Amino acid sequence: MYYIGIDIGSTAAKVSVFEEDNLIKNFTMPTGWSSVETSKSIKEKLEKENIKIDESKVIATGYGRISVPYADKTITEITCHGKGTHYLLGTDATVIDIGGQDTKIITLENGKVSNFTMNDKCAAGTGRFLELMANTLGVSIDELAEMALSGDDVNITSMCTVFAESEVISLIGAGTKRESIARGIVNSITGRVYALLHKHGTTDTIFLTGGLCEVEPFVTLLSEKLQNEVKTSDLARYAGAIGAALLAKSI
């Protein structure tokens, strides 16, 4: 029996497959403009590899969770990220999930979500913000984070993505080093996470999920800001999909 977790986020769709207790497969694809199309492509890809949907249990999560017609159940990404983190880490933790359109802080107790906080409706402090700012500087997110390591501690204070972009443009106009602007951009995210985390309440173990967990310099700068080592894993991007697949075992 296969247990499949499908996490359709605002930018990327993540899929994890368990065969009984073994995690056998993880893959990702861009969400694109239609979650329905994405879920179709996911099904095709799975069936090509002989993972038959009819003989599997499927849980869909993320913003596109309602667009997966072959899912047996939908569960929010908050519960799934919690479950997935507990699988990857093996202990309770405070999870920071920086997603495409929102940032979430999730507290795990005994492997289950006991409490969570989400940023308000706004792109500030999200992956989307970083993507837009990287575009303004004409670099990729990875390059931006790498540059930020050697930049001066500049502050970008605007909470609004649109205003922050004008702030970045002013800094460019004033001849500020790109590295320092990059640092300012990263600072504005880590600062936002810092406030959200402390308002929510934190524990000793902090785990980062979402696409940014693969950007090493970002994890370093976030750890610095939080004054605590931020743990992550190669599979942390799949935490939501893994959690969904694990939850599929109990339906």
Place this chain on the structure above:
Amino acid sequence: MRPVVMEEVEALRGVNSVKIKEAHEAGKKVVGMYCVFSPSEIALAADAISVTLCGTTQAPIEDAEKELPRNLCPLIKSSYGFAITDKCPYFYFSDALLAETTCDGKKKMYELMGKIKPMHIMNLPQTADDEDSLELWKKEMVKFQKFLEEKFEVEITDEKLKEAIKLMNRERDAMKRLHKLNAHKPAPLSGMDMMLAQWLKGFNVDKEAGINLIERLIAEVEERMEKGIYAFDENAPRILLTGCPIGAGSEKVLKALEEAGASVVALENCTGYKGLDVMVDENKDPITALAEKYLSTPCSCMTNNNGRLDLIERLAKEYDVDGVVDLTWQACHTYNIESFTVKKFVQEELNLPFIQIETDYSDSDTGQVKVRVEAFLETIEKPSMAK
């Protein structure tokens, strides 16, 4: 499945907008009010009709933003938008408005609104905890009484005040008994219906008819309870909703909760139970009794506002709730700041799951609200519900 009388309750919206017109044409005076701090008894004692004014829908906000800043709470913008566009029949037929110095946003908005219609502003003290506040508030009651006496050329006697107090206490008592029906497990009325019934009472032109309707609704619901007809099954998570006021058009969080399977059993907000908790003392001097009752309202515009924590605790226990949801309208600083205190209290003292949801009247964040609400309910899913 819904109680039959609920249809009559819902029809009040149309009925009352016709009745207010008829009353106006018959020469009756109308006093429009916005707030749970407004002593409607004094207006009734002046032989006037006291009505709540519109302010719970998104539609007039765009017009309001021509004059008001965008980053203001939607309730203030909606109220003002209705006023300047003349789309609220109750505002249109009001001969005078009553306002209070509650939060900064309302207070300053009233300065602008006062230019459209005759308005009396009561100076609400910022704390309920000292004797001076009560003395000031008593004087404010008298000033409002004088304002109406002069404006409408009537005499407001103690007898008339006492009569009005009795009438409003009867309305409060009926609404309170209706609210308490949902203390039963499972709840016999959906939170949506409860909200509608509680919110619509403010627009009742004929208070007696309004009380009568609620008595009939209570009777029908009690009959249904005997037959075992409830709005939810007993596994539905029971939610206490606190925070900013809601009405038709601004029910999105309540709706999202119930669509996700929760049963919203207690509405602590000022469009729900908050104003019903304390009755006006019928044995005291009417002005003192009114001042004491209204000053005791546990609104976040007061400092401190520990009465709200006390009310949340009592309701949480009496209604046996599984979680507390605190709704904050964007830019409502008082409720927003207070949410931190409420969170600590609910989580640490009451040991209950808590979530604050900050949003506005628009549909722009429906997806996010849904995620928050569903994830919150997933954290309080009862063992019996797990499949």
